[in-house]
Amino acid sequence: xxxxxxxxxxxxxxxxxxxxxxxxxxxxxxxxxxxxxxxxxxxxxxxxxxxxxxxxxxxxxxxxxxxxxxxxxxxxxxxxxxxxxx
Numbered sequence: 001x002x003x004x005x006x007x008x009x010x011x012x013x014x015x016x017x018x019x020x021x022x023x024x025x026x027x028x029x030x031x032x033x034x035x036x037x038x039x040x041x042x043x044x045x046x047x048x049x050x051x052x053x054x055x056x057x058x059x060x061x062x063x064x065x066x067x068x069x070x071x072x073x074x075x076x077x078x079x080x081x082x083x084x085x086x
Contacts, residue, residue: 037045
């Protein structure tokens with residue numbers, strides 16, 4: 001062995017097979033059996049999750065209101081609602 005040459009890097013303890021060109025990708029199934037998380041961290045996570053859902057609910061509410069407004073406008077124009085004055 002050359003004194004200036006670095007020793008070979010050992011192979012990792014696991015082997016990840018690489019897909020062959022043109023073949024389907026290799027699927028690895030994983031089953032999670034437990035998540036260890038301190039109670040305080042879990043409470044903080046749930047509070048952040050709840051706060052993050054507020055903008056999503058507002059956007060969903062606006063989209064829903066626009067959808068039903070459009071549906072009501074189409075049905076109202078087909079039925080003739082708005083043509084008569086009381």
